[in-house]
Each structure stands twice: as structure tokens, then as C-alpha cells.
Amino acid sequence: MIKLKDIISEKKQLNEKQEAPPGLIKIISQMTDGNNHTEARWEIAKRLKNKKLQNFYKAMSILNDVFNGNGPEQSKLIHKMEKVLYKELQRTFANAKDIISAL
Secondary structure: OOOOOHOOOOOOOOHHHHHHOOHHHHHHHHHOOOOHHHHHHHHHHHHHHOOHHHHHHHHHHHHHHHOOOHHHHHHHHHHHHHHHHHHHHHHHHHHHHHHHOOO
């Protein structure tokens, strides 16, 4: 017997084949290697279709441009939203560990 909770919580793979040739996880890894952490997280938020996270990372990108980097207040916000992002990744994607390690 299939339980409803098993159907609802079914996770999907972040489909590498639908992304650009190197694959999204590799692209995210390259972004973070190039110190583009906010952009990398924004790309992931887009794939999650989470407007709250998308708006947050877009706003952080603007603040980084205005203040030439993260201040202590921004760092606190980033850490708070990081928890939300990781929780959403783990809830949504079966390969969440691979994605988080790329970040």
C-alpha cells in the first residue's frame, strides 16, 4: 500500500542533462570558486522556484555593489537565509548534498 506521505515527499534530481553542457552543479561550483557566491545561490533559488530566496539574493547582490562587499549585518542575514536555502534544497532535491557541496 502506498502512503500519501511517500507520494508528497518524493524528491527529484536536479537534472544535469537539461542544463548547459557542463551541468548546473559544475557551473555553481565554478561561480563559488570565482567568489560569486550570491549569484550561485540565486541560480539555485531560481531552480527551486522560491521567490523569497530569489528576491533575497537579488537584494544582497545590489547591497554588495553599493557597499563593496558584505558587512557584519549582511553576514548575519546571509547565515539566516542559508539555513532556509539548505532546508529547501534537502526537501526538494535527492542530490542536495552534491548541490550544497558545490556552494
